[in-house]
Amino acid sequence: MSNKKFDFIVIGGGHQGLAVGAYLAKAGERTLILERRNEMGGGLSTEEVTLPGFYHNLHSNFHGMIPLMPQYNDLELEKVGVRYYHPEANLGMPLKDGRCLVWYVDEIKTYESIAKFSKKDADAYADFKSKVTAHTDAMLRYIYSPPTKESIEDTHKVLVSLLGEEVFKISAYDWVKSYFENPHVQALALFHMSIAGYDITQKGLAHPGIGYLAFATNWQLCRGGSHFLAHAVGGVFVRHGGDLVENSPVKEIILEGNRAVGVKTQDGKSYFAEKAVISAIDLEQTLVNFLPQNAVGKELCEKIKKLEHGRGDSLFGIHLALKEAPRYTAAKYNPDINQTFNLNIGYETPEDVAEHMDESNRRELPKHPRLNVSVNTLFDPTQAPKGFHTGLMWQFAPFEIGDKSPEYWNEIKHDFAQKCIAVWREYAPNMTEDNILAVYPYTPLDTAQKMVNMRRGGFHTLSLTPEQFDDKRPLPELSGFRTPIEGLYLAGSAMHCHGGIVGSPSYNALQVIGKDFGILDKLPIGNKFWEKKA
Numbered sequence: 326m327s328n329k330k331f332d333f334i335v336i337g338g339g340h341q342g343l344a345v346g347a348y349l350a351k352a353g354e355r356t357l358i359l360e361r362r363n364e365m366g367g368g369l370s371t372e373e374v375t376l377p378g379f380y381h382n383l384h385s386n387f388h389g390m391i392p393l394m395p396q397y398n399d400l401e402l403e404k405v406g407v408r409y410y411h412p413e414a415n416l417g418m419p420l421k422d423g424r425c426l427v428w429y430v431d432e433i434k435t436y437e438s439i440a441k442f443s444k445k446d447a448d449a450y451a452d453f454k455s456k457v458t459a460h461t462d463a464m465l466r467y468i469y470s471p472p473t474k475e476s477i478e479d480t481h482k483v484l485v486s487l488l489g490e491e492v493f494k495i496s497a498y499d500w501v502k503s504y505f506e507n508p509h510v511q512a513l514a515l516f517h518m519s520i521a522g523y524d525i526t527q528k529g530l531a532h533p534g535i536g537y538l539a540f541a542t543n544w545q546l547c548r549g550g551s552h553f554l555a556h557a558v559g560g561v562f563v564r565h566g567g568d569l570v571e572n573s574p575v576k577e578i579i580l581e582g583n584r585a586v587g588v589k590t591q592d593g594k595s596y597f598a599e600k601a602v603i604s605a606i607d608l609e610q611t612l613v614n615f616l617p618q619n620a621v622g623k624e625l626c627e628k629i630k631k632l633e634h635g636r637g638d639s640l641f642g643i644h645l646a647l648k649e650a651p652r653y654t655a656a657k658y659n660p661d662i663n664q665t666f667n668l669n670i671g672y673e674t675p676e677d678v679a680e681h682m683d684e685s686n687r688r689e690l691p692k693h694p695r696l697n698v699s700v701n702t703l704f705d706p707t708q709a710p711k712g713f714h715t716g717l718m719w720q721f722a723p724f725e726i727g728d729k730s731p732e733y734w735n736e737i738k739h740d741f742a743q744k745c746i747a748v749w750r751e752y753a754p755n756m757t758e759d760n761i762l763a764v765y766p767y768t769p770l771d772t773a774q775k776m777v778n779m780r781r782g783g784f785h786t787l788s789l790t791p792e793q794f795d796d797k798r799p800l801p802e803l804s805g806f807r808t809p810i811e812g813l814y815l816a817g818s819a820m821h822c823h824g825g826i827v828g829s830p831s832y833n834a835l836q837v838i839g840k841d842f843g844i845l846d847k848l849p850i851g852n853k854f855w856e857k858k859a
Contacts, residue, residue, distance in 0.1 A: 329596065329597075330355075330597045330598070330599055331355045331356060331357045331568070331596065331597065331598050331599070332349070332354040332355040332356060332598065332599055332600045332601075333346075333349050333354055333355070333356045333357070333598055333600055333601055333602075333603060333838075334356075334357045334358075334359065334587065334588050334596055334597075334598040334601075334602045334603070335349075335356065335357065335358045335359070335603045335604075335605055335816075336359055336575050336578075336588065336602065336603070336604045336605060336606055336611070336615075337358075337359075337360065337361070337367070337604065337605035337606040337778070337817065338358045338359070338360030338362075338365035338366070338367070338559070338569060338571065338605075339365075339366060339367020339368060339369070339555075339605060339606075339778075339817075339818075340366065340367055340368070340369050340554070340555055340558065340826060340828065340831075341367075341605040341816055341817055341818060341828070341830050341831040342358055342360075342367075342603075342605030342606075342816070342817075342831070343358065343365060343366070343555060343558040343559050343562060344396045344400075344558055344828055344831040344832070345603055345605060345816050345831045345834060345835060346358045346562045346567050346569075347396075347400050347558050347559075347561040347562040347565070347567070348399070348400075348835050348848050348849060348850070349567075349835075349848070350561075350562050350563075350565035350566055350567035351400070351561070351565045351848075351849045352844055352847040352848050352849065353566075353847065354600075354844065354847075355566070356562070356566075356567045356568070357567070357568045357569075357570065357596055357598075358562065358567065358568070358569045358570070359570050359573045359575055359588060359590065359596070360569065360570070360571045360572075360573060361572075361573065361574040361575070361777070362571065362572070363571050363572050364552075364571065365555055365556070365559045365569060365571065366551075366552050366554075366555025366556070366559070367384075367555070367776060367778075368384035368385045368551075368776060368779070368784060368824075368826075369384075369385055369551045369552050369554050369555035369826070370382070370383050370384055370385075370551065370552055370555075371383075371549075371550030371551050371552035371553070371708075374644055374765040374767075375644055375645065375646040375715075375762070375763035375764070375765045376646045376762060376763045378709065378710040378713075379646040379708070379709050379710070379713070379715050379763070380550050380707075380708040380709070380715065381644040381708075381715055381717065381765070382550055382551040382552075382701070382717070383642065383644070383767060383775075384551075384772065384776065384779075384784060385551045385784075385825070385826050386546070386551060386699060386701070386717060387520065387544045387545075387546075387666075387667055387699070388409070388544070388545050388546070388547060388551075388554075388826045389537070389540050389543050389544050389545070389825075389826075389827075390540070390543070390826065390827050390828070391409050391543075391545045391826075392409075393461075393465065393540075393543075394826070394827060394828045395469055395828065395832055395850070395851065396558065396828045396831075396832065398851055399849050399850055399851050400558060400561050400849070401561075402554070402557050402558070402561075405557045405560055405561065406553075406557065407547070407548075407553065407554060407557045408547075408548040409545040409546065409547055409548065410545060410546045410548060410704040410705055411430060411543070411545045412430075412544075412545075412546070412664070412665070412666035412703075412704050413429055413430050413431065413434075413664075414427050414429055414661040414662070414664050414665040414666065415428055415429060415430055415541075415542040415543075415544050415665070415666055415667060416428040416513065416517055416541060416542055416544060416665070416666070416667045416668075416669075417513070417661075417662055417665035417667070417668055417669070418509070418512065418513050418516065418668065418669040418670070418672070418673070419653045419654070419655035419662050419668070419670065419752045419753075420509065420655060420673055421673065421751065421752070423654055423655055423657060423658055424441075424655060424658045424659075425653070425655035425656075425658050425659050425662040426438060426439070426441075426442060426509055426510065426513055427659055427661050427662060427665055428513070428541060428542050429542060429661075430542050432451070432454065435450070435542065436450070436451050438659070439510055442507045442509055442510055443505070443506055443507035443510055445506055446505045446506055446507050446510045449504060449505060450505070450510075453504070453538070453539075454539070456487050457487065457535070457536075457538075457539040458539055460483050460487070461539075463479065463480055463483045464480070464536055464539065466479075466480070467479075467480040467536075467822070468822050468827065468829045469829050469832050469833065470833060470836070471804075471805060471806060471821065471833045471836055471837055472795055472796040472798070472804055472821045472822075472833075473796065474796065477795050477796055481493065481532075484532055484535065488500075488535065492531050492532055492535065493529060493531070493532060494528065494529060495528060495529075495531050496525060496526050496527055496528050496529075496530060496531055497515065497518045497525040497526075497530060497531045497533075497534030497535070498515060498525050498526050498675060498678070498679055499528075499531065500531040500534070500535065501514050501515050501518070501525075501534075501675060502675055508673070508674040508675060509673060509674070511674070511675040512669070512672045512673055512674050512675055512677060512678060513669060513672075514538060514541075515534075515672070515675055515678040516669040516672045516678060516697075517537065517538060517541050517667075518534035518535075518537050518538060519637070519678060519682070519721070520537075520667075520697065521533060521534060521537045521789070521823075521825070522637055522638035522783075522784060522785050522789060522823070522824070522825060523636075523637040523638065523785075523788070523789035523790070524636055524637035524682050524686065524789075524790075525637075525678060525679075525682060526679050526682050526683065527637075527790065527791065528791070529791040530789070530790070530791055530794070533789065533794070533822075533823075544666055544667045546666065546701055546704055546705060548705050548707070549705070549707060549708075550708060551826075554826070573590045573591075573592070573594075574590060574591045575588055575589070575590055575591070575610075575615055576589050576590055576591045576615070577589040577615055577616075578602055578611075578615045578616055578810075578813065579595065579597070580616070580617070580620065580810065583809075583810060583811055584810070584811040584812045585598070585601070585602040585810050585811070585812040585813035586598060586602075586812070587602070588602060598812070600812070600842055601812045601813070601814055601838060601841075601842070602812060602813050602814070603813075603814045603815075603816050603834065603838065604813070604814070604815055604816065604817060605816045605817045605830075605831065606778040606786075606817050607777075607778035607779075607780060607786050607787070607817060607819055608629045608632065608787070608799055608803070608815070608817075608819050609629055609630065609780070610777070610778060611808075611813075611815065611817075612625070612626070612629055612808060612810075613626050613629055613630065616810065620809075620810065621808065621809045621810060622809065625800075625802065625809065628800055629799075629800070632787055632788075632793065632799060632800070632819075633787075633788045633790055633792075633793060634780040634781040634783045634786075634787060634788055635723075635724045635769065635780065635781030635782050635783040635788060636686065636783070636788040636790060637682070637685075637721065637788060637789065638783040638784045638785045638788060638789070638824075639685070639721065639722060639723065639724050639769045639772075639781060639782040639783050639784075640719045640720065640721060640722060640769065640772070640782065640784065641719070641720055641721075641722035641738075641741070641745075641766070641767070641768055641769060642717070642718065642719050642766070642767035642768075643716075643717075643718040643719075643742045643745055643746070643764065643765070643766050643767070644715065644716070644717060644718075644764075644765040644767065645715065645716030645717075645718070645746075645761055645762075645763070645764055645765075646709070646713065646714075646715065646716075646761070646762040646763040647700075647709075647713060647714040647715065647716050647760055647761060647762065648713060648714075648759070648760050648761075648762060649714065649755065649760055650663070650700050650702070650703055650714045651663070651698075651700065651716070651749065651752075651753030651755060651756050652753055652754075652755045653752055653753045654752060654753070654754065655752070664703055666699060666703075666704065667697070667699060668696075668697070668698040668699065669695075669696075669697065669698075670695065670696040670697075670698050670718075670748060670749055670752055671693065671694065671695035671696055671748055672695050677693075677695060678695075681695050681720075681721060682721065685721045685722060685723050686723075687723075688723040688725055688726055688727055689723070689726070689727070690722065690723075690726055690737075690741065691720065691722075693748070694720060694741075694744055694745040694748045695720055695748075696718045696719070696720050696745060696748060696749060697718070697719040697720060698716070698717065698718050698719075698749060699716075699717045700714055700715065700716055700717070701715055701717065702714040702715050713762075716749075716756075716761075718745055718746075718749065720745065722768075722769055723769070724769045724770065724773065724781040724782050731769070731770040731773070732770065734768035734769065734770045734771075735768075735770070738766040738768050739764075739766060741766070742764055742766040743764075746761065746764070768782070769781065769782025770782065772784070778817065778818075784824055784825065785818055785819075785823050785824035785825065786817055786818035786819045786824050787799050787818070787819035787823075787824075789823055794822075795821070796821070798819070798820065798821050798822070798823075799815075799819045799820065803815060804820075804821060805837065806820060806833060806834045806837040806838075807837065807841075814834055814837065814838055815830075815834065816830055816831045816834035816835075817830060818830055820833065820834065821833055835848060835850070836850075
């Protein structure tokens with residue numbers, strides 16, 4: 326395939342790159358995707374890391390935008406076998422006092438569950454949901470349109486009309502504390518917001534958390550493991566004539582003058598693009614490492630190198646092979662806690678959430694591990710041998726601990742995993758050594774080494790901070806998905822609005838590319854969010 330010409334070359338076969346490629350291939354554009362690893366999908370990975378037959382989602386497990394994510398419908402993924410489980414008991418937390426709080430897909434059940442803790446909070450949550458979900462189109466337009474001053478202002482006007490001017494000045498922590506009264510309701514709301522992968526204590530970032538709260542009970546699980554979604558999108562790409570080359574790390578973006586015309590891989594092969602090269606990976610590799618020194622200017626290179634990574638989106642994971650699913654003490658209060666999909670273990674008050682964030686920002690291990698837990702096999706038994714289960718624990722953790730190098734994780738990860746399991750056992754006493762067949766800890770260092778564009782272990786590729794959000798993401802001069810190099814575009818998770826399985830960076834990049842090359846009407850885009858007014 327060396328020296329073969331394409332219309333477009335996509336660097337990176339993660340979910341963003343696969344989506345870009347699938348749209349372009351369906352539009353009849355000759356498209357090549359180059360993937361560094363030997364498996365496409367990036368963070369959509371499912372592996373047997375504990376025992377044979379036990380399948381674990383290492384990087385992406387909870388998918389909260391299905392089926393609203395445009396790619397799901399535009400690429401007709403259900404026709405190629407993609408299925409999702411949407412557990413009724415969707416989000417919850419057991420408490421040490423034996424009670425539990427569960428939020429359901431059924432809003433009436435959620436209201437009743439919250440009302441047991443606070444009738445006022447149940448009313449407040451119901452009012453919030455009705456107000457915000459009435460403006461779902463505005464939120465989707467914001468997420469799935471390139472950020473412009475107009476689109477951001479329109480969305481901000483909606484939030485201000487609903488929640489007041491302060492919403493853009495305060496933190497998610499401040500907003501939740503002011504909006505709800507019960508500490509357990511506050512803790513569960515903040516836990517859900519924090520799963521978005523940003524620091525809920527940062528001033529000026531209440532609005533993305535509020536947006537996430539609007540979809541609080543939409544967490545879903547991909548049947549067969551998260552990698553199935555990647556394989557389905559990749560299958561659409563290949564079936565429509567796309568070329569996918571794995572085990573092909575990029576070494577260089579080939580320039581003619583100031584125009585990107587192709588890519589050279591580390592094995593010496595060259596591939597050429599007649600229209601554009603599209604990077605679906607991180608900025609530093611793309612604009613600093615793959616281009617001649619300072620090709621985009623020394624000042625921009627220095628800004629890229631100073632961007633923040635791993636704040637609020639760096640995780641320590643533990644994957645378990647289990648004989649039986651956990652049984653919670655709190656099931657006496659509400660048996661549905663045993664069947665809840667996305668669980669908060671240990672954040673019982675808002676102060677617990679803030680303390681954990683502060684510890685991570687100070688590069689400290691949490692004194693008291695606080696966990697995001699799931700047992701996927703309760704909903705998809707194909708992910709373990711019959712009668713057995715998988716367990717997942719995640720918690721926010723720093724890339725470096727204190728003044729030690731990131732490699733220090735290799736020394737402590739097994740002991741720290743046992744401390745985390747001990748916390749789970751406090752709430753589910755049957756999580757004993759006899760029940761646990763195998764343990765696989767997965768550190769922020771492991772993430773950064775395996776997924777090199779997830780710098781410092783940050784699953785968003787670029788942290789969500791006030792300086793790296795909205796039309797400032799990743800930098801104001803790059804927020805339009807174009808680069809200073811003609812024919813070189815950005816479509817990775819560092820772009821608006823962020824990473825995770827939301828698909829907005831690739832979708833937004835496609836709109837820009839489609840307009841620039843006169844193919845927007847050819848792309849199989851069903852819902853043109855950018856044409857709608859908020």
